[in-house]
Amino acid sequence: MTENADDRTVLIVDDDPSMRAALRQWIRLAGFATVEVAGADEAMSRLSPDFDGCVVSDVKLEGDDGLELLRRIASRDTDLPVVLITGHGDVPMAVEAMRAGAYDFIEKPFDPDHIAEVVRRAADKRALVMENRALKKQLEEGAGLESRLIGNSPAMETLRQQILHFAKTDAAVLITGETGTGKEVIAQALHDFSLRSDGPFVAINAAALPEAMVEAELFGHEAGAFTGADRRHIGRIEAAHNGVLFLDEIVSMPLVLQPKLLRVLQESKVDRIGGTKSIDVNTRLVSASNLHPGEAVRSGRLREDLLFRLNTIELHVPPLRERGRDCLLLFDTFSNRLAVQYGIGAPGLSVRDEAFLQTYPWPGNVRELRNAAERFVLNAEVNPQPLEALVTGQREPSDPTRSTGLKDLMDEYERSLIENALRRHKGRVADVLRELNLPRRTLNEKMARHGLTREQAGPTETSET
Incomplete structure (x- = not known):
């Protein structure tokens, strides 16, 4: 197995303190960590979905006995190995225990080496189950992400791997890339595939708000803080508590507010305008910029100390023109989805259309490509045109004899x-x-x-x- 025994835990359940102590000693000598409890209810409270070891329980317990504990564990996780021990065992009890799903059944008195071997095999089985679950989850997440970030180019495959890896952390992420490359889609994925997925995803575009409104929208305000503030307003940072805050076009944030945002990142506290006390916030910041962050610092649009807090992790989204045949896959996907949406047939591409798709630089990136696909689908039945004409507006003379070889x-x-x-x-x-x-x-x-x-x-x- 790839795991070490020291990384795994054995939950010992026995209402006899001396027996718990003996089991603890023997199992720890075998290289496992232990947790000891006296009854079934306390045992169930210690078991989580990611419990990485096995359970060793006496059959005779106060309250629910070991067989009932086994059934309760099986109802929650059928793949969690349970080893039962008894000094009063007989064949019918052993048969009942195995039918109920016990991994093994050991009678007292037992050889410490024997129970250590049984525990080792049970823990190995659990480790394999956890590895398979992790692999299955990774495959499911990867498939889910592929439907959002479509593309087979090496750059996109690497980007998807990075997203799934970094989503599990709470580090600040700065996403860079040209307009239309899908930076908000990536920010949403960082939320959805993270441990914060049950929390809010709050997005704000700093460039889309008048400068005077940015502070109130981000930090909130108390009633009477300024003219027109007739009630308390919860800012976006506070609204993203226990979730993810996405700041798009971060370099458009007014310089005067950047120190205030830096304090939020450093101290995990936010001050509402007009407030008298700081409010604790637990949020992960994901930001985005279509301008290279170094250039933003050199041009005086972004504070360098804030940048160091924003780009703990930096993800770069490649422009569509650098993604090879991804444009064909994206166009086909968009065309089929839009055809279903509008209830019309999906038109096919000519050889010339395919050549245009792969040679046009797509300055608007994926956003422009989707717009082109929508226009192509909607015009196909009533006003069919070459894709190049729809995208560039360069209409050609109607000459049916003209063709491109x-x-x-x-x-x-x-x-x-x-x-x-x-x-x-x-x-x-x-x-x-x-x-x-x-x-x-x-x-x-x-x-x-x-x-x-x-x-x-x-x-x-x-x-x-």
């Missing part, structure tokens, strides 16, 4: 792939060669044929390997 489409797609790779790697040809799996000479020939240069991709490095 496969070679032209492939050339356009190839040029887009190389151009995007050069931009992604800032002109570092060695990195482009690795990504596209091309020999240097072939890449040079293709760049020349398509009129591409390293300088078009932005700043370049002076040396390569």
Whole structure:
């Protein structure tokens, strides 16, 4: 097994203090931690869904006996091993215990080595059950997240793994990425797959509020705190108690309020405007920015000390143009969902539409792509148009004889792939060669044929390997 015995606990249930002491000594010598209780009710109060060991109980107990305790445990968790001990055992009792789900049945007097071995096997079985449950939960969570963050590109697979991992912590998260990449979807996922999922998810966009309203919305106010404040208002931070607060466009928060937010993060207390006492808050902060946080600090829009509190974990969402064929999968998913929503048939894509999907830079990212899918679905039956015309507005002359050959489409797609790779790697040809799996000479020939240069991709490095 992957777990050490020292990581697992044995719950000892016996109303005889001397027997509890003996069992404690033998089981601890076998390498397990122990918890000892005298009766069934107290035993049930110590058992949680993630209890990682096994139960060793005497059959003769005051109140509910060991067999009844076994039934109560089985009704809560059939996979929790229970070992029963008795000095008055007989064959019918042993049969009844095993039928009720006992892992094993041991008669007094017993060999300490024997009970240690039984406990070890029972704990190993429990460890396997817990590992399988954890794996099943991970698979279910992964599948659930895949339906929200659609994409098979390596960048998206990595992002989903990071979300599931960091969701289990309470550390502050800063999500960076261009407009329309789905930062709020990620923030919601960090809440939904966390231990705070039963708590509130409270979102506020700092850029969408007038500056004068940001403080009152975030921190709240008491009645009479200012003109028009005729009643107490609970701020978003306080409303997110025991949950997650999502601050979108964090760099748009007024500088004068940033120290106040920093105090909330440092001390877990919030001060309402006009209030006389601080209020304890327990909230996890997730923030987002479409501007690089370092640039926000350099431009004076974000305090550096606040940034250090915001980006304990930093998640970057790649733009759609860097996600390869994800745009096809996303468009197909959106088209089918929207067709169902509107009660119409989902139209198919032409070869030219597919080529456009993969070569267009999608400056509005996933948000723009979804809008394009909606327009494509709604226009398909009454006003069918090429996807390019719907997205760019560039209408072509109606010429049924005009067509774009496969070679032209492939050339356009190839040029887009190389151009995007050069931009992604800032002109570092060695990195482009690795990504596209091309020999240097072939890449040079293709760049020349398509009129591409390293300088078009932005700043370049002076040396390569």
